[in-house]
Amino acid sequence: MSLIGEKGVRRILSITAFSAISALLLIALFILTEGLPFIFRYGLHDFLLESDWDPQTGKFGIFPMVAASLWVTFGAMVVGAPLGVAGAIFLSEFVPKSVMRVVKPTIELLAAIPSVVYGFIGVMVLAPLIRTQLGGPGLSLLAASIILGIMILPTVISISIDSIQAVPQSYREGSLALGATTWQTIHMVTVKAAKSGIIASIILGMGRAIGETMAVIMVAGNSVRIPESPLDSVRSLTANIALEMSYATGLHRQALFATGVILFVGIIILNSIAIVALRKRVYKK
Amino acid sequence: MLRKTIGLISLVMIVLLIAGCGKTRTSITLAGSTAFQPFAEKLADQYMKTNRNASITVQGGGSAVGVQSAISGAAQIGMADLVELPPEAQQLTATIVARDGIALVLNPNNKVANLTLQQVRDVFNGKIKNWNEVGGANARITVVSREAGSGTRSSFEQIVKEISLAKDALIQDSNGTIRETVSNDPNAIGYLSHGLLNEKIRAIKVDDQECTTELIMAGTYKLVRPIYLLVKGTPEGEAKNFIDYILSSEGQNTLKSNGLIPAK
Numbered sequence A: 001m002s003l004i005g006e007k008g009v010r011r012i013l014s015i016t017a018f019s020a021i022s023a024l025l026l027i028a029l030f031i032l033t034e035g036l037p038f039i040f041r042y043g044l045h046d047f048l049l050e051s052d053w054d055p056q057t058g059k060f061g062i063f064p065m066v067a068a069s070l071w072v073t074f075g076a077m078v079v080g081a082p083l084g085v086a087g088a089i090f091l092s093e094f095v096p097k098s099v100m101r102v103v104k105p106t107i108e109l110l111a112a113i114p115s116v117v118y119g120f121i122g123v124m125v126l127a128p129l130i131r132t133q134l135g136g137p138g139l140s141l142l143a144a145s146i147i148l149g150i151m152i153l154p155t156v157i158s159i160s161i162d163s164i165q166a167v168p169q170s171y172r173e174g175s176l177a178l179g180a181t182t183w184q185t186i187h188m189v190t191v192k193a194a195k196s197g198i199i200a201s202i203i204l205g206m207g208r209a210i211g212e213t214m215a216v217i218m219v220a221g222n223s224v225r226i227p228e229s230p231l232d233s234v235r236s237l238t239a240n241i242a243l244e245m246s247y248a249t250g251l252h253r254q255a256l257f258a259t260g261v262i263l264f265v266g267i268i269i270l271n272s273i274a275i276v277a278l279r280k281r282v283y284k285k
Numbered sequence B: 001m002l003r004k005t006i007g008l009i010s011l012v013m014i015v016l017l018i019a020g021c022g023k024t025r026t027s028i029t030l031a032g033s034t035a036f037q038p039f040a041e042k043l044a045d046q047y048m049k050t051n052r053n054a055s056i057t058v059q060g061g062g063s064a065v066g067v068q069s070a071i072s073g074a075a076q077i078g079m080a081d082l083v084e085l086p087p088e089a090q091q092l093t094a095t096i097v098a099r100d101g102i103a104l105v106l107n108p109n110n111k112v113a114n115l116t117l118q119q120v121r122d123v124f125n126g127k128i129k130n131w132n133e134v135g136g137a138n139a140r141i142t143v144v145s146r147e148a149g150s151g152t153r154s155s156f157e158q159i160v161k162e163i164s165l166a167k168d169a170l171i172q173d174s175n176g177t178i179r180e181t182v183s184n185d186p187n188a189i190g191y192l193s194h195g196l197l198n199e200k201i202r203a204i205k206v207d208d209q210e211c212t213t214e215l216i217m218a219g220t221y222k223l224v225r226p227i228y229l230l231v232k233g234t235p236e237g238e239a240k241n242f243i244d245y246i247l248s249s250e251g252q253n254t255l256k257s258n259g260l261i262p263a264k
Helices: A006-042 A044-049 A063-093 A097-112 A115-134 A141-151 A153-165 A169-177 A182-193 A195-211 A214-220 A237-245 A250-284 B002-022 B037-050 B063-072 B087-091 B117-125 B151-160 B175-184 B213-218 B237-247 B249-257
Strands: B026-032 B054-061 B077-080 B092-106 B142-146 B170-172 B188-193 B224-232
Touching: A006 A044, A006 A250, A044 A063, A044 A250, A063 A097, A063 A141, A063 A153, A063 A182, A063 A195, A063 A214, A063 A237, A063 A250, A097 A153, A115 A141, A115 A214, A115 B175, A141 A153, A141 A195, A141 A214, A153 A195, A169 A182, A182 A195, A195 A237, A195 A250, A214 A237, A237 A250, B026 B037, B026 B063, B026 B237, B037 B054, B037 B237, B037 B249, B054 B063, B054 B237, B063 B077, B063 B087, B063 B092, B063 B151, B063 B224, B077 B237, B087 B092, B092 B151, B092 B175, B092 B213, B092 B237, B092 B249, B117 B142, B117 B151, B142 B151, B142 B175, B151 B188, B151 B224, B170 B175, B175 B188, B224 B237, B237 B249
Parallel strands: B026 B054, B026 B077, B142 B170, B142 B188
Antiparallel strands: B077 B224, B092 B188, B092 B224
């Protein structure tokens, strides 16, 4: 055992810990050095707010993609957040602990399904359903929202459950002792006390929805345009990068990296908000 | 215990290292056109059966990648299916190994059998929006195209000419997903490599010419593009042998029986 002593172990562990951080720094540095020069040259305003994307003729306006990413994320929230939060409330307040011990890991398994599989189900089942029932091409904003809404469920549910369970039992007991019904206790006391955690869960879900690529490419149809209805096909920022990266050279390639910069900044902002919200809860206790 | 483990790990690594360098096989890499990729794989398999020392890797990536990787040397042979090669490809030796028709495809439930080239142009420009304008049912046309930069798309647009793709066109990133989308949507129209047609979709006539090997060879079917193999400098060694094999009657017959059009 003398080969690696106490200090050696500590050193090895700290190297592994820093390698994760340095990987993040390297990625950030790489994206920024590849993408920022383009943004400066082309102009942030033109890049973000022009709606013509035609790499062949040198037009790089990503506004339709920004709009699509926001709409898709919003749609995923509309589908996923109510389902997730309601599910979390039900599981933590109405279901016996033993049942919960089985159900929660099962829901978390949803996160282990590869996104290609979600996309495949979207293409084979959801898109034809939307096309025949509601019209349009089927591959649409709506399809992407529903698929992403399901994909963020495990994130929303498991973090919401954790924060609801972190609410001290004495809060509930006090409320019930004052004569409040179970439902009144839940929505006026428990959920209010767990609010920051629930919001954080939704924001983390949003981060996942914005960053999701494969499933969105498969079900969103990828037209470059600002959606006018949920049945229109759209292209998200992530899909734009993934679709065109393999062919892109020169300025086009830089523009895709710049798209990555925008996405990266957006996700960092979202995650920071989530971290702040989560930290609030810890301090409250 | 720890020493033993470390010893074992280093032993395994050394064995792997030796195994990795052991054989002296000449290996070449092909990269580029996703339309030609499956054919190149088939040809590489056949070639490697007779030439046991050769090892050929086939990668996709698209025609632009084919040109780029041949220039940079990342691949010994680049594959490109473009009507006109980009200017930077002038430093490469280009060999036409086959030709490929681009088939316009519809869902089998769609009864439209023929479009003129002008109608094709209008459909993809978004001027014709409903199938009843071209003799079909009253239903909105779902245009399905490829992503910017795709060899099939640029060939298609160069042949049909004056296309600025309709904003609401769906974009799919491979021949396979185009086929899947069209086979799922009764109102869709897309285009893909003639060699990748199957029973789930139906190729239509363009200007009354059917997309068949015979008519493409006769030159009457208009949507045809050459498939180039690109080599930096003059081809030599294994790369030359493989290109020669593709151009041999055996290679050309393989291409023909799999749906491509022979070079000559």
